[in-house]
Amino acid sequence: MSHDISWAELARQARQAAEQAYAPYSKFPVGVAVLASSGRIYTGCNVENASYGGTTCAERNAIAAAVVAGERQFLALMVYTPQTQLTPPCGICRQVIAEFYAPDSPVRSCNHLEQQQEWRLDELLPSAFTPTYLANSSKI
């Protein structure tokens, strides 16, 4: 339920996480705050790598931090990038978000100008491949 979500607090924590971004190659810092169904908030930043392909996004790092703390269900996700164009999660991250969030979950982006934009997860990733498909497989 969107009205129970403290978006201002998620924005504050996502912005703080972006300050820790390790982005020497892209110079594109990203911070993310995720709200778990426990009510706890977890954060992540992007961590780049000289191989480029070894880079992990802020979204996946935030979700991984929550999972290692025992979380499995999430209610909301906030992305922070210090740029005027509000940034939605990348394709790989959308898939990882779909693993743990209900399709109608709100995903927001915010910036240093305190602007925000909201999408529903199933708008960002329609017809998602979810764990339920794995249960329906038969032998070849």
Ligand SMILES: O=c1ccn([C@H]2C[C@H](O)[C@@H](CO)O2)c(=O)[nH]1
């Ligand atoms: O949703 C996104 C999109 C990009 N990045 C990171 C990956 C890379 O470090 C930099 C540029 O793509 O931003 C994220 O963390 N999240």
